[in-house]
Amino acid sequence: QLQLQESGPGLVKPSETLSLTCSVSGGSISGSGSYWGWIRQPPGKGLEWIGSVYFSGGTFYNPSLKSRVTISVDTSKNHFSLKLSSVTAADTAVYHCARPVNRGINDGFDIWGQGSMVTVSS
C-alpha cells in the first residue's frame, strides 16, 4: 500500500527557504511512471497546487509561485522534495505531498501525505 510522508522544519524565518521532503513507501518512484505533487493549505483556507515532478525529473509549477519554487526527485532515496524561497507569512500553511490518480500533470490526487505544518515567523 503506497504511503507518503512529509518531513522538514516546522518553523522558517521570513526571507529564508522552506525545504520539505516527501518519502514514498510501499512503492517505487523510479518505477512509477508518475508525476508527484505538492499542495498547500493556509490555516482555515483552501487548497493550492504548488507544483509536480515527474519520476524522471521534469517539473511543472504553479505560475503564481514559479519564481520561488524548486521541486526535485531522488529515486535512490525514494523521495521528492520542495524548496520555496524568500518566504513570507503568507507561505504559512500545511504542505501536503500527493500522487495523481492517473499519474498525470492535470489530474486529481488519490494518495496524500498527512501534511506538514510550516510556520513562517521570526
Added chain:
Amino acid sequence: DIQMTQSPSTLSASVGDRVTITCRASQTIFSWLAWYQQKPGKAPKLLIYKASDLQSGVPSRFSGSGSGTEFTLAISSLQPDDFATYYCQQYHTYPVTFGQGTKVEIK
C-alpha cells in the same frame, strides 16, 4: 487560471438530510472534476473522480453529476461521519485549481 466557485460556503444540516453542494467553473472543464472530503487535521480524501465516478470504498450515498461548467455533489442521507469540508478541483487545465470549500455543519 480556471476559477472554481463553490456554494454554499457553509451548510447546516441534520443527520438523514439530503444535501447538495454546487461547484461552478469559470470556463468549461468538460467532466474533469474531482470532489474531496476533508476533516480537521487530516488530508483531503478523494470521493469522486471525472465528475461522477465514485472512488472505491466511498459510500454509495455520495454521488456526483454535471459537466461543462456546473457540477453537483450530493449526499443522499447525511451521516454523522459526513460532517466535514468538501472541495471540488478541476484538472482540465494547468494549473489545476480547487474551490474554496463547503463546510457541512451539524444543524
